[in-house]
Amino acid sequence: MTDTDDPDENTLISRMKSGDQQSYHEAVRAYSPGMLAVARFYLDRSSAEDIVQDCWVTVIDAIQTFEGRSGLKTWLHRIVANRCKNRLRSAKREVPMDFSDGLDPDLDSRFNASGRWEIPPKLRFDESADTLMENGALSDCLDKHLSALPETQRSALMLYEAHQHKSDDVCNILDVSASNLRVLLHRARQKIFLMVETFQETGEC
Amino acid sequence: MLMCRDLAMIASDYIDGELGTAGKLSVKMHLMMCGNCRTFIGNLRASTELMKAHTSGTVDEEFVRRIDERVAEALEAKERGKGNT
Numbered sequence: 001m002t003d004t005d006d007p008d009e010n011t012l013i014s015r016m017k018s019g020d021q022q023s024y025h026e027a028v029r030a031y032s033p034g035m036l037a038v039a040r041f042y043l044d045r046s047s048a049e050d051i052v053q054d055c056w057v058t059v060i061d062a063i064q065t066f067e068g069r070s071g072l073k074t075w076l077h078r079i080v081a082n083r084c085k086n087r088l089r090s091a092k093r094e095v096p097m098d099f100s101d102g103l104d105p106d107l108d109s110r111f112n113a114s115g116r117w118e119i120p121p122k123l124r125f126d127e128s129a130d131t132l133m134e135n136g137a138l139s140d141c142l143d144k145h146l147s148a149l150p151e152t153q154r155s156a157l158m159l160y161e162a163h164q165h166k167s168d169d170v171c172n173i174l175d176v177s178a179s180n181l182r183v184l185l186h187r188a189r190q191k192i193f194l195m196v197e198t199f200q201e202t203g204e205c
Numbered sequence: 206m207l208m209c210r211d212l213a214m215i216a217s218d219y220i221d222g223e224l225g226t227a228g229k230l231s232v233k234m235h236l237m238m239c240g241n242c243r244t245f246i247g248n249l250r251a252s253t254e255l256m257k258a259h260t261s262g263t264v265d266e267e268f269v270r271r272i273d274e275r276v277a278e279a280l281e282a283k284e285r286g287k288g289n290t
Contacts (some may be wrong), residue, residue: 019283024276028272029269036265049268053275056279060279103214107213111209115209115210115211116208116210121241124244124248138255143259146256146259157256162260167221182218185217189252190249192256193252
C-alpha cells in the first residue's frame with residue numbers, strides 16, 4: 001500500500017507494481033526529464049542517460065518495496081542520485097562545484113561605485129510567460145543558454161523550478177547545503193535574466 | 206541602508222521568500238523608493254517563470270523511446286522468468 005497524497009500517483013504506482021507496461025510508459029515520460037536533470041548534476045550527458053536507463057530497469061523490481069514515504073518523483077530522483085554518487089565514488093571523482101557568491105560580472109558591471117544602478121533595466125517583461133513562450137526564437141535562445149549553464153546550476157534550477165521539488169529535497173538529492181543551493185539558484189537565475197533582457201531589447205540571442 | 210547592488214545580491218532569496226523578516230522589510234522599503242529595482246525584481250521573477258514554463262514540458266522523445274524499449278524488454282523477461290518457475 002502506498003501513501004502519497006496524489007490519488008493518480010497511487011494508481012500509477014499500483015499499476016507499475018502489477019507490471020503494467022503502459023504505466024511504465026506514462027511514468028518514463030513524466031519522470032525521465034527530472035531524473036536526467038539529477039544525473040547531469042553528477043555526470044556527463046552520455047553517462048547520465050545510461051544511468052537513467054539502468055535506473056528504470058532497477059525500478060521494475062524496486063517498486064515492489066516502495067512504501068510511499070516520499071512521492072514517486074523524489075524516490076526516483078534519489079535512486080538516480082545514489083547511483084551517480086556510487087559511480088563517482090568508484091571512479092574516485094568528485095563533482096566540480098563553484099559556490100562563489102556574488103553577482104554575475106555582467107550584472108555587477110551595471111552598478112556604480114556607490115551601489116546604485118548605472119545601467120538600469122530598461123524594459124519591463126510585461127507579457128506572461130505563456131505568451132512569451134509562443135516566440136520560437138526566444139524558446140531556442142533559452143535552450144541555448146540553459147545548455148551553457150554549468151551543470152550544477154542547471155540541475156539545481158531544473159529540479160527547483162521545472163520539477164518543483166522543495167529546497168530540502170533538492171539539497172538531499174544533490175547533496176548540497178541549503179546555502180549552496182541558494183547560490184546555485186541565484187547565479188543561474190541572473191544568467192537567465194540577462195539573456196531574456198538582451199533578447200527583449202535587441203531580438204538577438 | 207540597502208543599496209541597489211545589495212538588493213540584486215539577495216533578489217533570488219527575496220523571490221523565493223527565503224529572507225528573514227528584517228531582510229524582507231528592508232527590500233520592501235527599498236522597492237517603495239526605487240523604480241529601477243522594482244523593474245529588476247519584476248523582470249527577474251518574469252524570467253524565472255519563463256524558464257519554468259519553457260522547461261516543464263520539455264521531453265527528449267528519442268531518449269524516452271529508448272527507455273521505453275529497455276523497460277518493455279525487462280518487463281517481458283520478468284514475465285518469461287515467472288512462466289519458467
